[in-house]
Amino acid sequence: xxxxxVEQWSRRRSFLHVRDARAKLLVALxxxxxxxxxxxxxxxxxxxxxxxLTGIAAARLPMASMLRKAAVVLPFSLLFxxxxxxxxxxMAGMALLAKSYVSALTVLLLVxxxxxxxxxxxxxxxxxxxxxxxxxxxxxxxxxxxxxQAQHMRLAASCRQGSGARRSRARAFQxxxxxxxxxxxxxxxxxxxxxxxxxxxxxxxDFHSLQRRSFNSRDTVFACAGAAxxxxxxxxxxxx
Amino acid sequence: MSPLIExxxxxxxxxxxxxxxxxxxxxxxxxxxxxxxGANGSGKTTFLLHLNGLLQGEGSVRVxxxxxxxxxxxxxxxxxxxxxQDADEQLFMPTVLDDVAFGPLNQGFPAEEAAARARSALxxxxxxxxxxxxxxxxxxxxxxxxxxxxxxxxxxEILVLDEPTTYLDPPAQRNLIGLLxxxxxxxxxxxxxxxxxxxxxTRAVFFDKGRVAKEGKLDExxxxxxxxxxx
Numbered sequence: 001x002x003x004x005x006v007e008q009w010s011r012r013r014s015f016l017h018v019r020d021a022r023a024k025l026l027v028a029l030x031x032x033x034x035x036x037x038x039x040x041x042x043x044x045x046x047x048x049x050x051x052x053l054t055g056i057a058a059a060r061l062p063m064a065s066m067l068r069k070a071a072v073v074l075p076f077s078l079l080f081x082x083x084x085x086x087x088x089x090x091m092a093g094m095a096l097l098a099k100s101y102v103s104a105l106t107v108l109l110l111v112x113x114x115x116x117x118x119x120x121x122x123x124x125x126x127x128x129x130x131x132x133x134x135x136x137x138x139x140x141x142x143x144x145x146x147x148x149q150a151q152h153m154r155l156a157a158s159c160r161q162g163s164g165a166r167r168s169r170a171r172a173f174q175x176x177x178x179x180x181x182x183x184x185x186x187x188x189x190x191x192x193x194x195x196x197x198x199x200x201x202x203x204x205x206d207f208h209s210l211q212r213r214s215f216n217s218r219d220t221v222f223a224c225a226g227a228a229x230x231x232x233x234x235x236x237x238x239x240x
Numbered sequence: 241m242s243p244l245i246e247x248x249x250x251x252x253x254x255x256x257x258x259x260x261x262x263x264x265x266x267x268x269x270x271x272x273x274x275x276x277x278g279a280n281g282s283g284k285t286t287f288l289l290h291l292n293g294l295l296q297g298e299g300s301v302r303v304x305x306x307x308x309x310x311x312x313x314x315x316x317x318x319x320x321x322x323x324x325q326d327a328d329e330q331l332f333m334p335t336v337l338d339d340v341a342f343g344p345l346n347q348g349f350p351a352e353e354a355a356a357r358a359r360s361a362l363x364x365x366x367x368x369x370x371x372x373x374x375x376x377x378x379x380x381x382x383x384x385x386x387x388x389x390x391x392x393x394x395x396x397e398i399l400v401l402d403e404p405t406t407y408l409d410p411p412a413q414r415n416l417i418g419l420l421x422x423x424x425x426x427x428x429x430x431x432x433x434x435x436x437x438x439x440x441x442t443r444a445v446f447f448d449k450g451r452v453a454k455e456g457k458l459d460e461x462x463x464x465x466x467x468x469x470x471x
Contacts (some may be wrong), residue, residue, distance in 0.1 A: 004374065007334055010373075115333060144376060145328070193329035196294050200322040201390060202314060203347030210341050210351050210358075 009112040016059035021122030023219040027226030034234035044237035073104035117209040143238035252297030260449040278447030284430040292320040321391030325403040327383035331375035343394040361393035381412030
């Protein structure tokens with residue numbers, strides 16, 4: 001379960017981990033905005049990639065795993081890159097791939113260096129709509145439930161597949177579609193149970209955290225320096 | 241002595257038209273452990289969900305002298321600690337400590353106080369050394385005790401447990417019995433496990449098709465309804 005691993009990474013200790021979530025959010029937003037507005041060339045992502053890779057090293061996160069996990073975005077961006085390619089703009093397509101990958105890596109670095117409750121409360125205090133934050137918090141909790149449910153169903157299905165029998169693609173697709181429907185129904189039922197359990201312990205819509213937030217002078221320096229580096233990377237990317 | 245829980249004429253119908261509760265009268269006094277027995281679908285869980293307002297039917301439900309109604313859910317849910325059948329539904333925070341502190345934080349305690357209550361509750365259930373572990377990495381017995389700690393951290397006056405022995409092996413069941421016996425709160429326990437019930441019950445209530453069919457001593461009820469695989 002990817003989110004379990006990332007959750008564990010987020011609770012490590014490093015220079016980046018101890019920074020206030022709001023400072024990290026501001027730097028990440030600055031990086032993403034600067035990257036998005038950089039010229040449509042794959043080379044323009046290089047200075048941003050350098051910054052993010054430096055951040056991963058500073059946070060003492062496993063580089064290879066981070067690079068691998070960020071690649072999850074590539075199948076989606078590849079589709080749009082191919083459209084650009086077909087429209088006669090191969091460089092724009094490659095830029096899209098490079099930028100989307102570095103953006104995913106930036107977000108992954110943010111999530112892997114900030115415990116989820118702090119990240120979401122930081123988002124809320126920076127003005128993100130409360131409903132959005134609440135949905136993200138709830139969705140995050142249900143992720144564990146859904147993935148566990150899916151694993152149980154997969155195990156049960158593989159137990160009934162029999163040995164040596166080759167299933168046709170159509171039959172496999174049919175089974176997967178049915179399993180997806182059941183997974184949805186069961187997840188809904190589990191989600192209802194979780195909601196009840198939360199209400200039973202006094203939950204009324206506000207998530208509180210044990211971790212205390214404090215934005216100190218180091219966080220201010222970090223946020224300013226990070227934003228300045230994002231601008232610098234943008235200027236470097238614009239150079240011909 | 242005034243009752244901690246007083247239910248009169250409770251009726252509940254599900255949206256699909258099923259009459260789950262058909263006029264339940266039920267009382268629990270301080271220090272009691274009341275065991276609910278009955279077939280699957282007899283209304284035990286539906287009934288338990290009324291005790292802290294998670295479901296609301298017709299009739300009267302009073303807890304610690306308060307009517308269970310939306311305007312006092314906060315107080316009622318602080319008084320009635322509910323441990324659900326599926327511990328996985330109750331453990332949803334990233335670490336055990338976060339999860340156990342969830343209730344005290346919702347009660348309005350500051351983070352330090354909530355953490356202290358959570359640690360004390362974890363120590364009470366014998367899980368003091370696993371506060372930083374993720375709940376999904378715990379064994380079934382540990383999950384059950386962590387779920388119980390999450391409720392104890394709120395310092396309730398009544399514990400409500402729905403099928404607490406589900407997924408537990410015999411040693412874990414034995415540990416749970418020892419733990420529950422040591423807790424001073426009044427308890428309402430729905431279970432199919434007669435041996436578990438015998439270790440705890442001061443009184444038993446038998447549910448049948450949404451009604452209380454009989455209440456009294458556990459062994460009499462077990463004999464009357466032949467509610468044991470050996471009978």
